[in-house]
Amino acid sequence: MTIENWTTTTPIPAGFFRGALELEQTGLGVLPHRLPARARVQANDPQLLMAESQPSGVRLAFRTSASALELDTVRSRTTYSGFPTRPDGVIELVVNGQVLGSSVTSGGNTVTIDMATGAANQVVGPACTSRFADLPQGTKDIELWLPHNETTELISLRTNASVEPTPPSGRPRWLHHGSSISHGSNAIRPMAIWPAVAGRLGGADLTNLGFGGSALLDQFTARAIRDTPADLISLKIGINLVNLDLMRLRAFGPAVHGFLDTIRDGHPKTPLLVISPIHCPVHEETPGPSAFDLEALAAGELRFRATGDPSEPAAGKLTLSVIRDELNRIVRQRSLDDPNLYYLDGRELYGEQDWIELPLPDALHPDAATHHLMGERFASLAFAAGTPLSTTAYRAHSRYAQL
Structure with missing residues (x-):
């Protein structure tokens, strides 16, 4: 040519x-x-x-x-x-x-x-x-x-x-927000990040607001979600707040409420799924901040470690366990008035047994195989018939069903 x-x-x-x-x-x-x-x-x-x-x-x-x-x-x-x-x-x-x-x-x-x-x-x-x-x-x-x-x-x-x-494809517009795992850290190609895998399997049209190191309940992010057209929304919250040791439990709860309130200003009835962190042993019971493992770096490997004290959650420091409990409580409370709000424990995407079989290579981020596994599980847990973000239910009731 x-x-x-x-x-x-x-x-x-x-x-x-x-x-x-x-x-x-x-x-x-x-x-x-x-x-x-x-x-x-x-x-x-x-x-x-x-x-x-x-x-x-x-x-x-x-x-x-x-x-x-x-x-x-x-x-x-x-x-x-x-x-x-x-x-x-x-x-x-x-x-x-x-x-x-x-x-x-x-x-x-x-x-x-x-x-x-x-x-x-x-x-x-x-x-x-x-x-x-x-x-x-x-x-x-x-x-x-x-x-x-x-x-x-x-x-x-x-x-x-x-x-x-x-x-237009006729597929529901799925807007997802999360951390570096949602961004695709350690995935080997763009369609192998877990949200892309999930969207492909679940028949959803992805807009990915996964930001490495930056899922921090920022109000400007909530406003961006509020103002972006979406038929389905999911929010994966927690790990970056621990990584940076950004806030204490007293601030975390109101920040989650404010984030959800802002999104609901623009999407009052859109199905919205709140997802807690996946299993991550270094921060399950130990607060942040996270730091590079210098011994691993000296050996040519990239790994992270937790630098907090396991006794500090008593004073309000956040761990993944604390965050899961609080997110579950907040969603249960709000769902009494918001029937389209749902909660998914992130350990259903990647749990303790998965860690044994597919450990996180750098102690924080999944490898390529785990991205695929998480995408498959999310499609089953969130997009299948009868699940919170069911794409089947969307297609049945959307204007595209008539096309």
Whole structure:
């Protein structure tokens, strides 16, 4: 194929994006965000700003008869000297609902931080072209899932036939918020993060507001959820609050109530599932903050440990056990007046027995196999008929049932 065969789409239309809350026009192209600008201004936290700009769950969706396509992107990565190298990002190709290919990213901008001195060194590299050829014949619906672990600017899309936005799928819009586990930490590709697995199996159209290190009951996040169209909502709350030792029990309960109140201002009757933390032995009974295990780092491994004292919950410090009890109590109390509010113990997604068979490699985050397991279990526990976020019930009563 010669370059004359290509039709170039630049800039990429906003109607092609799924799973992004806002699109920023940059000097290079389009940068998808998972929080709006007004939230980013209020955040003032480099960790959150990095996490929300990594397009976990974000994809391009379009219809075309093309037999080949190319996507030009520029990635931005942060690495740390002395730490294991993070894997490259992956762009995945889905055609008519089937995963048919993937492309590893390269080049782009890399900032390396010296943990001993705090000095940062930036290397600027070229754009990356992800090419997919030999696509199935005929008109087809294509999705390009963007890397879940790299900030990604989209420069241009090239195809050898015309493209148009994919029509609405008819699947319920599922908005999920959580921590780095929901973001996809340790998953190997964007469709292998557990929310993507669950959405695919459960027939839900995912918007993923999983933010590594940043599920902290921030009101700007609650307002973003409030203002985002959704048919189903789930909130995974707890682990980051312990990781950072951010608040005490006295503040936690009212913060959860305020978070739910804000969401209910925009989604008064939407099915809403509150999920407590999965099993994580280092913080089950020991408060945070979390810290790097320096002995493991010296051996070339990334692991975390809890630095709190197991006696401190008596003074109001949070552990995962304390958080589960409080979340269960709050949901039980509120559900008396809110019949569409539900609770799921996160240990049903990953529990003590799972730890024995599939231990968390770094003591906090699941591996690829566990992401898949959690996604399968969530689809069964939350999306199946008779469950809190039943996609079957949604389809039966939605306007799409008539289409």
